[in-house]
Amino acid sequence: MDFRLTEEQRMIADAAKDIARDFPPEYWREKDEKGEFAEEFWKAISRAGFVGIVIPEEYGGAGMGMTELLIAMEELCANGCGAGGVWYLVLTEVFGALPIVRYGNEEQKERYLPEIAKGRMEFCMALTEPNAGTNTLRIETHARKEGDEYVINGTKMFISGVDRAKGMLLVARTIPYSQAPKKTLGITLFLVDLPNKAVKWNPIPKHGINFSKTCEVSISDLRVGEDAILGEKDRGWYQVLDVLNPERMSAAAGAIGISRLAIGKAVEYSRQRRVFEDPIGSYQGLQFPLAESFATIKAAELMMFRAAWLYDNSASYKEIGDAANMAKLVAIENAIKAVYWAMQTFGGYGYTREYDVERWWREVNLLRLAPITQQMALNYVAEHILGMPRSYRG
Structure with a gap:
């Protein structure tokens, strides 16, 4: 086992430290107190290529892995950014880029990944629900097939970044839990472009990390095409x-x-x-x-x-x-x-x-x-x- 960082990994760590020094604790204190998004920080990590770490080079990213992303996150946090060093990268890179890289078709990759890599498309994931909580298999948001479209209705809770996101990874049931042949079947992932009049959000006042809004989201007759499905239908x-x-x-x-x-x-x-x-x-x-x-x-x-x-x-x-x-x-x-x-x-x-x-x-x-x-x-x-x-x- 080799515990030494590679040259590229050391460069990522050093770049993260340099960025963090430009955004010290005082910066995050002000953003948290004012409830403001850290726009300058987002632009800095976008310029540095951090939002494209896991995105393949052919789509404008660095073509690296989870290891390199964690190195960047930890060093940003440790050198002054606190939770801000990980929060925005989770919302866009973990909830957006990673699943598209691993499960997206070529059209989806070409549509989303270059925009994410450039920092022009923030993402969010709509998973948690008021009644299901940790029991994801019991989610009630339902996608009903209607012609060539799916009509989606439901309520999501604690969805961070939806107020700014241009893309959402939406988790819904395409087979109700009570009708699923196996409880792990019948869940499907959808890529949804935002803003959309069928998706409404309301901020939830919270204890901390106020440089990002966390919201309750209501989805009412959201219509998406079959091309919005990420990966396999019913096996999400x-x-x-x-x-x-x-x-x-x-x-x-x-x-x-x-x-x-x-x-x-x-x-x-x-x-x-x-x-x-x-x-x-x-x-x-x-x-x-x-x-x-x-x-x-x-x-x-x-x-x-x-x-x-x-x-x-x-x-x-x-x-x-x-x-x-x-x-x-x-x-x-x-x-x-x-x-x-x-x-x-x-x-x-x-x-x-x-x-x-x-x-x-x-x-x-x-x-x-x-x-x-x-x-x-x-x-x-x-x-x-x-x-x-x-x-x-x-």
Whole structure:
């Protein structure tokens, strides 16, 4: 096993660090407080080619893989961007570019991928629903065949980026759950161009990551042609898994990057801050938890890159899913501890907006809940890896 980065991978890491220095914590603090999209940052990562990392060269991308995308995400987060370093790339590259690269036909690739690679087409994914939640197989959004078209109706919840997106990966049932010959059959993915008068959205006020709107989406008699189907009709469940695993890897990259950022700021502060005679960084009450947090985060990083390697080398859904879920689980669990102890290091200042730690605390806590809760990740490990009896029914 070779753990060294290739020359290209080092260049991506260095480019991400350079970009992040132009968008320090103060920039993201302002965007979060004003609820503004980070337009300047989006243009910068587009110019750098980051939104085309996984897109083949013939469509204007870099022709690289999930490993390189995670390197970019982690370094952007760790060097000042916090969650902003991963968020926009997940919405457009993981939800848009990746599934089109892997499952799109030639017409779909030519239509969407060059625009994504240039940063001119943002994407979103409409999957989660109010009644289904994590139980994706129970989604109720339905696509009914009518002549050469599909008429789609339903409600989606927690859809980020839909307010700006020009493309949507829409997950719907083409066979109702009660009628499906097998519960994993009857789900189909559609590529939908936005804006569309049949798709309406309403922002949901939320705790953090306010540089991106997260919305409730209502779909009323949306009409799309058969050419909007991505991949195989009725077999979209397996394609959804192929999107969710990279999303979980991305969550791990965000957690690791935020942890590195918070720990770095805490260590810097601890060297300067004196309460009694010595700098507070000399106190083992702070040294030990920060050191432990850093060590466990670096261990989680190895599992994250293992998941990416499996994905890039076309391993089975099971192998990729095992590694992606464990990477997400361990990275987030230890990121919560890392940012907690960073906040403790700053004391009362850690609770103020000026020092940014409270924002990273809000950001990293979202990852406990999305893209999958820690408890559901534990369920996965228990059932699918350890072989224990299933603890819930679909």
